[in-house]
Amino acid sequence: MNGVSAMTVLSGNCLCGQVQVSVRGEALRVGICHCTDCRKESGSAFTFYGIWPAAQFEYSGETGEFRGRHFCTGCGSRLFSVDDEEAEIKLGILSEAPTPLVPRYELWIKRREPWLRPVEGAEQHEEDRR
Template sequence: MTSTYKGSCRCGAVRYQLDGHPHRTGLCHCTDCRKETGSTFLYYGDWRPDQFSVAGTYTTYEGRSFCPVCGTRLFHISDDHVEVALGSLDEAPVGLVPVNEGWIKRREPWLHPVPGAGQHREDLGHPV
């Protein structure tokens, strides 16, 4: 079964499409992700570059791409994957459950671990 996910920035100037399911989903509580999202964590999904297409002009700062019109943080494109901020999907990603939580040493004490997700004190290479 093939799934297609579509998303955009808040103003719609940048639109993207993801074909198929992500190979990883998670939450990141690191300082950079907090600053980028303006929230307590980033909820993300990783797809292969060949599963990703984008229309519109976006701006990139230190690897993170966003809409230059409305400022919505959208994705990070690297050679081996595209990390998408799942909050930018058009439809709520109810089936995309985080399988990892990174930088849990910075997780707010009132947030509980995601049941069944790998817990990593810092990056994914540092399990608890």
Template sequence: MTVVRKGGCLCGKVTFSVAGEPTRVGLCHCTDCRQESGSAFTYFGIWPAHAFLSEGTTAEHGGRRFCPSCGSRLFVCDEHEAEVKLGSLRDAPSGIVPTYELWIKRREPWLVALPDAEQFDEDRP
């Protein structure tokens, strides 16, 4: 049976689902991710585009989709893949564990590296 995870924005006007397991999961500490999330990093999962479905009207800035009503940052999607902000999934904890960290040269010194996760100074090769 295929796992289907559901998520959405804070106000409920935008919802989405992803089917199956993500192809990869990471944390990103880059300046862009820090600024758009308002946090020290972004926690995201990547699914094939065909496994992703969204409903509701979103707005876009720099390819990133968000709810125009409540401002929740949700996903990036193109014809190949969907990158989902995993904090926007309904069920927490999700059990989805990051396998890599990006831009660790920007990681806050009080954050420790995730055990068993690949570490990249910048983007993945």
């Protein structure tokens, strides 16, 4: 579904290497978000992320947190959000680049930069998924 098998482990880290992150198996969802929060949080035109069951996510190292979003206290890299059910990982932190994961949807396309083209084959949502 997402370019990885149920046995795959994807791992990555922050810029300074203090925080290590890994996820096992297939992502539940992979997307891109162009909303104002994601733009500001990422410092870019969008955020590329994957969501896994929380039980398939692990991390080590010291993180800070702002509104549920974890970042490295050493270098400030934005890393993940996690609750009891799901973990959302910023896919730019993965060690493998390019990643085998492909966005299946785009959110808040009404805020997408006009020079960015829609991801071919991905669902397009004006705002959040319904």
